[in-house]
Amino acid sequence: MPQLLAEAMADDTPGMNATSLSRLWGRAPTVRRSRVAGELALWRFNHDKVTTFSGIPDEETHTVCVMLDGFLHDDLRLDGRPGSKKYMTGDVFSLVHAGSAPLSYIPAAQGLLLHLYLPLKLLLDPAGRPIELREQCHGEDRRIGHYARRLRAEMLCDDAATGLALDAAILGMASSLARCWSTSGVTPAAWVTGAHCDRRLLRAMERLAANLDAPPRLAELAEAEGISQRHLLNLFQEGVGQSPHRWLTARRMDRARFLLETTDREITDIALECGFSSSQHFSATFRAHFGTTATAFRRRIAD
CATH class of the missing domain: 1.10.10.60 (Homeodomain-like)
Structure with missing residues (x-):
């Protein structure tokens, strides 16, 4: 796959979603629509270099990105300087904030990437106020990885319960983001997977x-x-x-x-x-x- 830069996107390209990224990346993902979140996409990569892309901000949707397999990552430090290569586990995620211009580095590896396009309306507190997520919202989180694997499994199924299962996993991931990655701090219990609570x-x-x-x-x-x-x-x-x-x-x-x-x-x-x-x-x-x-x-x- 050729390296893709910001110039590859047309001025009228919408924000982060499976349709615009499919055109940009030149590949078709597995897509499912949910009654809770608008869309999920499962991307398969198999290339030998890091790909950079950027795009137009989406004002109403966060994009959660989770690598579902372990992969070798060309580390970029927070100040933009190149770092060392390291192996990342499948529980590593990153988030493109609503209203932020997408900027991502797709690792030089073979693997599956899950995108959850998460509407802002899902992240509200009991009073209806928006839950603010941290500016630096990325890292290793076993609970988010747990829900990402559930979403992957359900996206590959097609039975009467698939829709309900997708909604439940999306809500679980949203609650994990709100508990562990909001500006109000961390709830310790949210780091434990349900199987070992x-x-x-x-x-x-x-x-x-x-x-x-x-x-x-x-x-x-x-x-x-x-x-x-x-x-x-x-x-x-x-x-x-x-x-x-x-x-x-x-x-x-x-x-x-x-x-x-x-x-x-x-x-x-x-x-x-x-x-x-x-x-x-x-x-x-x-x-x-x-x-x-x-x-x-x-x-x-x-x-």
Whole structure:
């Protein structure tokens, strides 16, 4: 497939949808329409270089993109500089915000890409107010990956329950975005897939998330739930696929990113609130997690 740039799109091309992208990419996806979201598209790629595309903003629709297979990704840092190649899991997603000009890098790999064209009207709070998603809305999320795989399976089915199943999975993905990726922060329970929603695990996660600066020790968490430390470790592995330490570090990074995006507090203060004893430790962890420094991340948000 030839490399596709912004000039490939006509001025009258509509925003992100299966029809316009099919014309742009020169391939036809598997498309399903839902009563909840207007359209889903399943794209299959098999090429040997990264493809760049951009387009006209869609004011009424978010586009959720999930790679359903693991793939080798040519990493681009947040400031636009090339990074190293790395293998990404199938739970990695990105989101093109409604009203933003699409800009994506299709990896040099063979695999399936799911697009969910998500209407803004689905992301409303109980008072009918829009739920704002973070500007940097991308990363690895097991729950979004879980719903993406359900959507893939249902898109390849055709029976009396397919429509209901598609609607349920779309609503599940929308709720995950609202809980985990909104500007109001993260709900720990939303990171656990339904198959492993153990209440003891949820309570342990909530205690960790509520005490990022001074988290309880593993022994304390296990004793509070009346189970062994080994049992609690197993619950974390089954529920989120991570050790308690890795899960806690990811939540600290979530909180740090949220504070950098929404406040002008000193980075040293943010580091202390997120449980880091030194700004050097915080900086090294932030760079390892996001591929850039906290200062550069905040500068990009300001721009």
